[in-house]
Amino acid sequence: MAKTILSVASLSIGYGSKTILANLDFSVPAGRFVGVVGVNGVGKSTLMRTLGGFQMALAGEILLDGQSIQAIAPNPLAKLRSVVLTEQGVAQNLTVQELITLGRYPYTNWWGKLNKDDHQQILKSLERLELIHLKDRKFHELSDGQRQRVWLARALAQQTPVIFLDEPTTHLDLYHKIQILKMLQNISHNEDKSILFTTHEINMALQLCDYILLLDPTSSAFGTPAELIAEGHFKRLFPKGMVDFDEKTGAFVIK
Amino acid sequence: MAGPFVLGISSGASLGAALFLMGMASANLLAFSGFFNDISLAAAASIGSFAVLFVVVLVANRVRDTMALLIIGLMFGSITAAIVSILAYFSSAEDLQRFVFWSFGSLGDLSYAQIGLLATICGLGLLLSIAALKALNALLLGEQYAVSMGISIKPSRLIIICATGLFAGGITAFVGPIGFVGLAVPHLTRQIFKTMDHRILLPAVFGYGAILMLLCDVLAQLPTSESVLPINAITSLVGAPVVIWLLVRKRKIVF
Numbered sequence: 082m083a084k085t086i087l088s089v090a091s092l093s094i095g096y097g098s099k100t101i102l103a104n105l106d107f108s109v110p111a112g113r114f115v116g117v118v119g120v121n122g123v124g125k126s127t128l129m130r131t132l133g134g135f136q137m138a139l140a141g142e143i144l145l146d147g148q149s150i151q152a153i154a155p156n157p158l159a160k161l162r163s164v165v166l167t168e169q170g171v172a173q174n175l176t177v178q179e180l181i182t183l184g185r186y187p188y189t190n191w192w193g194k195l196n197k198d199d200h201q202q203i204l205k206s207l208e209r210l211e212l213i214h215l216k217d218r219k220f221h222e223l224s225d226g227q228r229q230r231v232w233l234a235r236a237l238a239q240q241t242p243v244i245f246l247d248e249p250t251t252h253l254d255l256y257h258k259i260q261i262l263k264m265l266q267n268i269s270h271n272e273d274k275s276i277l278f279t280t281h282e283i284n285m286a287l288q289l290c291d292y293i294l295l296l297d298p299t300s301s302a303f304g305t306p307a308e309l310i311a312e313g314h315f316k317r318l319f320p321k322g323m324v325d326f327d328e329k330t331g332a333f334v335i336k
Numbered sequence: 337m338a339g340p341f342v343l344g345i346s347s348g349a350s351l352g353a354a355l356f357l358m359g360m361a362s363a364n365l366l367a368f369s370g371f372f373n374d375i376s377l378a379a380a381a382s383i384g385s386f387a388v389l390f391v392v393v394l395v396a397n398r399v400r401d402t403m404a405l406l407i408i409g410l411m412f413g414s415i416t417a418a419i420v421s422i423l424a425y426f427s428s429a430e431d432l433q434r435f436v437f438w439s440f441g442s443l444g445d446l447s448y449a450q451i452g453l454l455a456t457i458c459g460l461g462l463l464l465s466i467a468a469l470k471a472l473n474a475l476l477l478g479e480q481y482a483v484s485m486g487i488s489i490k491p492s493r494l495i496i497i498c499a500t501g502l503f504a505g506g507i508t509a510f511v512g513p514i515g516f517v518g519l520a521v522p523h524l525t526r527q528i529f530k531t532m533d534h535r536i537l538l539p540a541v542f543g544y545g546a547i548l549m550l551l552c553d554v555l556a557q558l559p560t561s562e563s564v565l566p567i568n569a570i571t572s573l574v575g576a577p578v579v580i581w582l583l584v585r586k587r588k589i590v591f
Contacts, residue, residue: 135480159486166480174532175476186474186485193470193535239485 083110086242086275087132092141094124094131100139101127107294107303111242112273114266116286119296120319125279126167128296129247132277133164145243159187163239165232165246173221177231180220181206184238206234210264226257233261237268246278250285258282262289283315284332306331346515347416349508350439352384353377354420357435358427377438378453382505388412389501393493440566441512443553450510457506464499465538468492472534514549514568516575521545523582548574 088108095101101124109115119125130136132143134150143150145161153161163184175183184206185199195203207213210230215223220231229249236244249265250258262282266289269276277294280286286293287306295302295314302314309315315326315333327334356377395408424432446454471492474482483489504518522537525544529536552571557564 133480133484135483155483155488156486159484162484164481164484166478168478168480174526179532180477183474183477183481183485186470186487189470191467191470193473 083112085109086111086146087277088144089132090142090144092131092143093139094127094136095139096127096136102296102298102301103140105141105301107292109243109275109277109292111275112269113275113291114269114289115275115277115292115294116283116290117277117279117294117296118281118283118286118318119301123296123298125296126247129164129245129277129279133162133245134158156187159239159241161241162243162245163236163241165229165236165244165249167247167251173219175220176217177212177220177223177234178203178207178216180231181212181235181238184235187239202238202240206238209237209268210234225252226254226260229253229257229261230264233264242274244274244276246276248280249278250280250282258285262286266290283318287331346385346504346508346513346518347413348388349381349385349505350513351388351416351419352380352382352505353438353509354423354435355384356380357438358423358431378450378506378509381509382457382501385505385508386501388416389497389504393497438512439568441514441568441571442564443511443549443567446510454506454510457502461499461502461506464495464502468495468499469534469538472496473532476532512568514571516571516579517545517549517552520575520578520582521548524548524578 085108089105092105093100093103094105105128117125117128127136131138132150145153145158150158181203182195182199185195185202186193188199189195207216210233212227212230212234215227215231220228223231233246233249236246246265249261253261262280262285265276265278268274269291287310290306292303293306293309295309295318297318302309302312304312310326310328310331313328318326319333323336324333325336326332392405392409392412396405399405399408420435424435427435471482471487474485474487475492477485479489508514521544522541525537525541526532528544529540531537549571552574553567555565555574556567556570
């Protein structure tokens with residue numbers, strides 16, 4: 082059994098006095114690929130922001146590598162977790178390589194000087210996400226799928242055991258959705274990184290993920306896809322009538 | 337885009353200078369002429385720009401929208417302009433003239449002692465800017481990514497604000513409120529140096545800004561003519577069309 086890298090205990094998330102989700106409990110071993118699913122507005126992005134340390138938890142504890150994230154200083158924290166967010170900042174004029182180089186931020190000195198190891202990691206990330214031929218292109222010239230790969234390469238260059246991704250597959254067509262998710266799964270398993278991502282692609286998540294975290298206002302669930310299917314959690318995910326979960330094929334079907 | 341003029345910082349310096357030159361005169365505080373020297377004018381202008389900068393930053397923490405911030409800066413400009421015109425209405429002809437001449441701007445008429453003081457202020461500002469370079473690069477990706485890479489937002493923001501206040505206040509005090517250089521030069525520099533890396537942009541902007549400023553000064557006092565035009569008029573005549581051209585050509589300016 083791999084050691085636990087992320088563990089969440091009786092976590093409540095939300096804003097101020099408004100609790101969105103309460104009593105979340107789960108722990109993720111190192112090198113696992115975890116999909117976070119739930120209906121629109123259930124609090125997937127809020128959870129990702131809270132786990133990433135951008136937003137205070139209302140109650141409960143988040144342990145990264147055995148330490149509470151509140152107790153970890155900004156720089157050591159940046160070596161434990163990296164993120165891929167939905168909102169994309171002002172990076173339009175950066176080249177692919179420049180953007181990925183920024184991922185080395187926690188490791189460089191005050192001037193941002195890159196040493197041999199930094200260069201190696203950047204090159205490795207470029208190769209890993211098949212971006213070598215695009216490395217001098219401007220970010221704004223890229224397609225949505227390529228951009229997502231660049232953000233992913235930046236997170237990878239940050240060399241963290243945990244990566245949080247918020248909706249990495251939105252705006253992508255079926256082929257590129259699968260391409261990104263396969264890459265993520267591959268990175269997770271081969272480089273021993275725990276990857277948590279939110280997604281609406283439940284069918285794909287069921288086929289690719291080691292664990293699924295199903296968010297629900299009343300009772301959230303965490304487990305392997307097979308466990309969650311056996312316990313009937315997907316049956317109650319959406320209101321009845323329009324769509325139904327077929328337990329034999331493990332997929333949602335339109336009625 | 338967020339130049340000192342747009343954010344109302346230069347108008348803060350104007351307000352400081354106006355209060356000093358006209359307000360104190362009308363209050364009979366300048367009865368002895370020894371008190372009136374350029375050092376105290378510099379101090380007044382710096383205090384004015386810091387005060388406005390401080391208020392703008394307070395407001396900026398509440399509004400996340402850059403466009404709203406720009407409009408707020410414009411409003412601060414209007415407020416200071418209104419206060420200045422009220423002061424002008426009540427002050428004597430000589431005081432008014434002194435302020436008007438100061439507001440024309442001039443690169444000349446400085447003693448070596450004053451240049452020394454200006455150099456010290458700018459040196460301090462430069463040191464702070466260099467200290468903020470790495471953070472500025474990380475902030476290219478937006479605040480959340482910067483946080484995720486281990487940057488502490490509050491101290492970095494404080495350093496950047498202090499550097500801005502020192503430069504804008506100090507320079508405005510000694511040479512007058514010269515417009516558009518601060519707004520146009522960074523964008524012009526980015527047309528030449530195709531990079532977003534602040535470690536290259538900082539010295540480039542310094543050099544380019546100085547060259548452009550001296551060219552405008554040459555225009556202001558053409559060798560063949562006796563009269564010297566106000567430098568502020570020249571930079572606005574050159575700068576404003578450049579900004580309009582940039583906006584029209586790019587349609588969307590990267591802030």
